[in-house]
Amino acid sequence: MAIIVTFDLPGAGQELYDTVIERVTAGRGFTRFADLPNPGLVSHAAGPIDGGFRVTEVWESAEALETHAKTFAPILTALGHPDLQPTIIPAHNVVVR
Numbered sequence: 001m002a003i004i005v006t007f008d009l010p011g012a013g014q015e016l017y018d019t020v021i022e023r024v025t026a027g028r029g030f031t032r033f034a035d036l037p038n039p040g041l042v043s044h045a046a047g048p049i050d051g052g053f054r055v056t057e058v059w060e061s062a063e064a065l066e067t068h069a070k071t072f073a074p075i076l077t078a079l080g081h082p083d084l085q086p087t088i089i090p091a092h093n094v095v096v097r
Contacts, residue, residue, distance in 0.1 A: 002042060002091035003059050007084060010052040016079060017046055017053055023075045037071055040064025042094060058094050 009016060021030045024037070033041050042058040059065040065088075076084055 001061060002094050003062055003065060004089050004091050005057045005059060005065060006087040007055040007057075008049065008052055008087075009054070009081060009084065012053045012081070013048065014053065016081070017055070019079060020072060020075055024072050036068070038064070038068040040068065043096060058091055062088070 024030070025035050026037075028035050030036065030044075033039075040060040041064070042060060044055070044057045046053065046055040048054075057065075059068075073084075076082065
C-alpha cells in the first residue's frame with residue numbers, strides 16, 4: 001500500500017536539503033527517481049515553511065521507505081538532525097503525470 005510521508009525540518013533551510021540530496025545521490029543531484037539509490041519513490045516535493053523546510057513524498061510501500069531511510073537517516077544524524085520523526089499516513093489516492 002502506498003504511503004504519504006511528510007518530513008518537517010525545524011530550523012533548517014534549502015542548504016540542509018541540498019546537502020542531504022548531494023550525499024544521498026553521491027553528488028549526482030536529484031532530477032529523476034533513478035538518481036536515488038533505492039527504488040519505490042512515487043513523488044517528491046520540497047520547500048520552505050515558516051521556521052524550517054518540508055519534504056513530502058509518496059512511497060510505494062512502508063518497506064520501500066524503510067529501505068531508503070537506511071540511506072538518509074545516517075546522513076541526517078551526521079548533519080545534526082538525528083531525531084527526525086516523519087508523519088506517515090496511508091495514501092487513499094495517488095495521481096501522477
